Amino acid sequence: MSDHSIHRPGRRAWLRGLLAMGVAAGSARSLSAMASEAVDAETGLELGTAEPFSFETLIQRAEQLAAEPYDPPPRPASEAIQSINYDAAGKIHYRRDMALWRDGPSVYPITFRPLGEYFPKPVAMHVVAGDQARPVRYRPDYFDMPSDSPLRAVPEGTSGIAGFWVHRSRRTHDWFEEEPWATFQGASYFRAVSETGQVGMSARGIAVNTAGEQEEEFPDFRAFWFEPAASEGEPVVVHALLDGPSVTGAYRIALRSRGDTEIEVEKHLFVRKTIDQLGIAPLTSMYWYTETPNVHLRGWRPEVHDSDTLAIWNGAGERLARPLVNPPSHGYSAFADQNPRGFGLLQRDRDFSHYLDGVGYEKRPSVWVEPLGDWGEGQVALVELPTNDETFDNIVAFWQPAGSQLAGSALTYRYRLYWSEDEPFDPDLARAVSLRAGPGGDFGKPRIADTVRLVIGWQGARLESVDPEEAEFRVEASPVGEISNVRVRQVAGHPDRWQTEFDLHVTEDAPVELRGELRVDDEPVAESWLYQYHRQAFREVMP
Structure with a gap:
């Protein structure tokens, strides 16, 4: 997939610099060049020096990174950042006038999310124009926050950005006041909305040993590159670099908002250390209880869940439905298949009276995975963990390729994610x-x-x-x-x-x-x- 003779020295230093300072990959930049950089007139952000960029070079970087020992991401001002709980985070607001593409050329503005208790690792952000990319340099004044906010403890020269939001069209919406239609924050997690405008379950870039004998890993999206969408019919293209103890990856993620959301993913994975259980296109959700009996504590509402059914369209053309459970102990189910046509975690119950809660469980999106191309032999895996509340996700579904993925191997997958009320390819079946x-x-x-x-x-x-x-x-x-x-x-x-x-x-x-x-x-x-x-x-x- 790339030239194995490419010179590798300095790749770990490149990654550390990329994450800590938001600089472009591998640039040996002088102090005078850094001093000459200023606020970009078009974006209003402080951007670094432009560097050549393409998805092909990102794939090469991910492959090179897999040949190096794993270097965990930094956690700046960790004690202070851990104190940014729900209440403290609610006092930190990204400034509208600092949004990327607030006035164009992209129709969808992007705002950045701060570090916090559950998001303590900075992520590098870049703006792409043509075949060039410029890093976003972090400044505390991107955020409105109290003078004593723990986020101010982030050292100078270190990023305080943990993720981003993709907002509604600036041409047809009051985009800053409305909820974003796609969000990326925390490890490799991301979410989107359906036509109801409600968020719910999450997708992930990858799952590693979620229910295997090896310890579970949560690789991180360490950097993003944004390409603008000139019209509402075009996708926002986000490139991402993934890194974890056992795997690296280069991702091209194309996001389309059509009321419902469609996200097309192409990912090139490089296995650094043999993985017993690799999860492709993982979906993560919450299921506490429905009208089906269970032994777990129930609240005052009739039902509480983001999803209630795993649906599968297997390679033989059969449609399967598996209601979710809140098991007494950790549960794992596997549905063997070859070249699956699709699977998803669905919220089928849309009756408000079954929830009686203002948080909109009846509006939570279903998410369907459509493989693009042949995925070969494997299984749709379902992990169900016991829970006594709705705070954390306890359901994971993903495609698990057959066998262990050996160190040094490379894999490529393409698929489309549909965020809607139901599966997009509804059969003539009850x-x-x-x-x-x-x-x-x-x-x-x-x-x-x-x-x-x-x-x-x-x-x-x-x-x-x-x-x-x-x-x-x-x-x-x-x-x-x-x-x-x-x-x-x-x-x-x-x-x-x-x-x-x-x-x-x-x-x-x-x-x-x-x-x-x-x-x-x-x-x-x-x-x-x-x-x-x-x-x-x-x-x-x-x-």
Whole structure:
């Protein structure tokens, strides 16, 4: 992918300078050249000397960096920065008149985010014009903040910038007063909005050993390069350099705002140290509880979650839906595949009355991953961690290529992320929209111990054209579970809504894998339903 004979000395020094001072890559600049730099008239920012830049040279830099020992990013004024909690951060505001492209040429202004308790590592920012890039030099006066703000403890010559926001069009919106439509901050995390304008779950540049035996790593986007979008139909192109103990990467990220958000990613990865579990296109979300029983503490709201379903469109063309769970202990599920067509974490329940909360859970975006090109063999992995509150994300989904990724290897992936209300390629199939539970057995008869009745709600126009009397729900359980009393019925007065139910008898605490298919004349009329049942979580409804 690049010339292995390229001269490598000084690459670690280049990275340290890039991160600490925001200078362009590898430049041996004189003091007189530095002194001649001034505030850029077009951007209002203090910019460094222009350097040649292209995505190809960034790929080369990432490859060269992987050949060097890992050098962690600096954490300037770490004690002071750790004191920038939620309240302290709320008093730090980026100045509108200091926004990149506040007057053009890009239609989408960009503002920068300060260091803080959860974002203690500075990130270098660059502005691209043609084949040249200039580094943004940090100045405290970019921010309005109290005279005693901990951010003022950042030493001179060190950056206090941790991330950035991409704002609405300056031509059609009051962009500074409205919420941004894309944000990048913290390790390799980023978020965007759907047409509802609400943020929710996050994507990541990479996931490393999220559920493996090796220690999990969180590589960082160490630097960004911005290309302007001259019109609302053009993307904002962001280039990013990723660095971590086991992997480096060069990213080209094209962001489009169309009410919903589309983000196209091309990434070139270089493995520094063998990785047992590499996660491509990782999605990160929060699931506390729904109407499905669980043993975790519940709050005053009926449901609390950013996402409720993992959906998969596998390489064989089958559509799968796996409701999320809040497990009693760490959970890991893998769905083997070859050349997947897509997967995503979805927020399917859009009914405000199911949340009764002003934070807009019913408006949280779903995020769908569309692979571009063949991804080969691997699996869609789902990690579910137990939680007792909504503070931290506890759900991760990603594509895991087959096998370990060996040190010295290089990988390239392209994919598109859709931030919308639902998956963008909706099939002519009913969807699983709810899961409820109660005691198993028949009414008027003694309840059966260790038996729960699971009721799945289905919805879709496809159901209006078929007869529920001719339908069959085929449900299977892993060996420790026994299935009985399977039924299918239409919800009275709603021809597009059906329910399937069955009893599940389980006497062990081991997780039970369930799979159900709703068919008419042996043809599927709904997506395949998957679920991981935890007996401990359903004890409150057990006979």
